[in-house]
Each structure stands twice: as C-alpha cells, then as structure tokens.
Amino acid sequence: MAGKNEAGSSARPGRRRALQSLAAGACLIVVRPAAATPERLAAALRETFGDRQIKRGKVKLELPRLAESGNVVPVTVTVDSAMTERDNVKSVHLFAERNNLPRILEVQLGPYNGKAVVSSRVRLAITQQVLAVAVLSDDTLWSAAAEIEVTVSSCG
Amino acid sequence: MMSRMGKARVRVPERATRGEIVEIRTMVDHPHESGFRHDDMGRPIPRHIVESFTCSYNGREIFRARLHPAVSTNPYFMFYAVATESGELVFTWTDDQGGAATQIARITVTD
Numbered sequence: 001m002a003g004k005n006e007a008g009s010s011a012r013p014g015r016r017r018a019l020q021s022l023a024a025g026a027c028l029i030v031v032r033p034a035a036a037t038p039e040r041l042a043a044a045l046r047e048t049f050g051d052r053q054i055k056r057g058k059v060k061l062e063l064p065r066l067a068e069s070g071n072v073v074p075v076t077v078t079v080d081s082a083m084t085e086r087d088n089v090k091s092v093h094l095f096a097e098r099n100n101l102p103r104i105l106e107v108q109l110g111p112y113n114g115k116a117v118v119s120s121r122v123r124l125a126i127t128q129q130v131l132a133v134a135v136l137s138d139d140t141l142w143s144a145a146a147e148i149e150v151t152v153s154s155c156g
Numbered sequence: 157m158m159s160r161m162g163k164a165r166v167r168v169p170e171r172a173t174r175g176e177i178v179e180i181r182t183m184v185d186h187p188h189e190s191g192f193r194h195d196d197m198g199r200p201i202p203r204h205i206v207e208s209f210t211c212s213y214n215g216r217e218i219f220r221a222r223l224h225p226a227v228s229t230n231p232y233f234m235f236y237a238v239a240t241e242s243g244e245l246v247f248t249w250t251d252d253q254g255g256a257a258t259q260i261a262r263i264t265v266t267d
Contacts, residue, residue: 072228096226100192104226112218112238114177119234123190123226 041095041131044102048093049141054133058142061132065147070124070154079116079134079142083109089116091135098128123154161186161206161255166247168261172239176265180211180219183232184249184257190225206231206251214243239265 045054060078067073079089088111094104104122116134124130127150133143162185169178184206191203203225211219219235231249247259 076234099226100190101224101226103224105224106222107233107235108220109235110218112213112216112240113236114238115236117234117236119232120221121228121232123228 041102054141059144061144061146070150076119077132081116088137093133095131161257164257164259176239212246
C-alpha cells in the first residue's frame with residue numbers, strides 16, 4: 001500500500017515553470033528537535049478531529065517512495081467507499097508529519113463524486129511520513145500513512 | 157482582482173452518458189508562496205497562497221478544497237463527478253490577497 005510509485009502524468013508546462021520559479025529562491029528549513037515534530041502533527045489531529053478514534057484501513061495513500069525534489073510530489077488518496085447517499089466519504093485530510101505546518105489540504109466530497117479519489121501535488125520539507133485521514137458519512141475516521149524520502153527539500 | 161492569479165485550466169469530458177463517473181483535472185497558475193522561503197538576499201518571501209478551490213455542477217457544490225502552504229505552486233487537483241445531466245461546471249479559486257479566478261466547462265449528458 002505505502003510507497004506505490006505513482007509518478008505518472010507529470011510533464012506539464014506549468015509544473016516545469018513551477019520548478020524553475022522555486023529554484024530561484026533559497027529555502028529556510030526550520031529544524032526543530034526531532035521529538036517535537038510528531039507532537040505538532042498530534043496537535044493538528046487533535047484540533048481537527050478532537051478525541052475521535054482514527055483507525056487504520058479503508059484509505060489508500062499513493063506517493064513516490066523517493067522524491068528527488070520535495071517541491072512537487074504527486075499524491076493520490078483513494079477511499080474504499082460505495083459513495084452512495086447512505087454510505088460515502090465526507091472529507092479527506094492530508095498531513096505531513098515534519099513540515100513547518102503539518103496540514104497540507106482538506107477536501108470535501110459526497111455521493112455526487114461517484115468515486116472517493118483525489119489527486120494533488122504537494123511540498124514536503126524533508127524525509128518524513130505523510131498521513132491521509134478520511135471522514136466517512138457514519139462519522140468514523142480511517143487513515144493510511146506512507147513514508148517518503150526527500151532528496152532536495154522544499155519549503156512546505 | 158486577479159492579483160497574480162493566472163490562467164486556470166480545467167479538463168472535463170465534453171460528453172458523458174448519464175450516471176457515468178467522469179474524471180476532472182484542474183490547475184491554476186499561482187505562486188502559492190508558502191511564506192517559508194527567502195530570496196537571494198535572505199529576505200523572507202511573504203506568504204501568498206490559494207486558500208480555497210471549489211467546483212459546482214449546475215449550481216450544486218461537488219468539490220471543495222482548503223489549501224495550506226504545503227500545496228505545490230500552480231495548485232493541481234484531480235477528482236471525479238457523476239454525470240447526472242447536461243450543464244455547467246463552475247470552478248473557482250480564491251487566494252489570501254483577494255485574488256480570484258473562475259473557469260467554466262460544459263458537459264453534455266445523454267442516455
């Protein structure tokens with residue numbers, strides 16, 4: 001599940017321009033004591049979901065196992081859901097354990113999406129774990145995590 | 157009002173059969189500057205990000221994203237929608253400096 005390579009559809013002009021513009025400026029990485037970083041993720045999870053239990057399962061998180069640049073990392077989240085009126089995914093939340101800010105993005109979905117699949121491109125500051133959490137229509141929370149090694153860091 | 161919010165591109169199938177799940181791809185030209193970078197002189201580059209992206213299908217919101225600085229420059233999204241009827245998909249991006257962009261795509265749905 002974790003680490004499935006989904007490099008795929010990347011050769012877009014916009015992306016190339018994005019890489020060029022990012023290369024122009026230097027980046028400041030705020031290095032904090034290692035123990036402090038997962039605490040920020042824990043705080044963000046608590047702030048978003050309170051004390052609700054987050055189970056592992058039902059969510060598939062695809063991102064490259066190794067990213068040469070952390071600036072444009074393709075990510076796809078797939079949630080195992082029928083996406084019917086009664087049984088669907090309400091939202092998907094993406095977190096980066098060791099970015100300056102752990103929150104990456106949140107999307108709201110519903111039965112009108114047909115499939116609970118979302119792709120985007122994200123910045124990952126350093127080698128770390130990425131976490132996807134899905135909130136289902138029965139208000140249960142499901143998740144998946146994946147490790148990614150980042151060779152050249154970004155400024156997320 | 158289009159402060160540095162550039163061209164928006166969307167890819168939606170022109171035709172679909174009723175009930176078909178169609179793929180939607182979107183991208184907007186935007187620096188989506190995280191606020192964590194410094195220029196060559198060491199000065200901080202201020203944050204300038206797209207905060208929200210929405211897609212409505214014949215007036216009903218079917219996708220909403222809230223973006224944080226860790227989304228890449230030129231924010232890209234791929235998601236799906238059930239083709240229920242012919243009509244319009246309206247895509248809207250808004251950033252944290254009052255910038256906004258809108259793009260419209262039409263879809264013809266047949267039985």
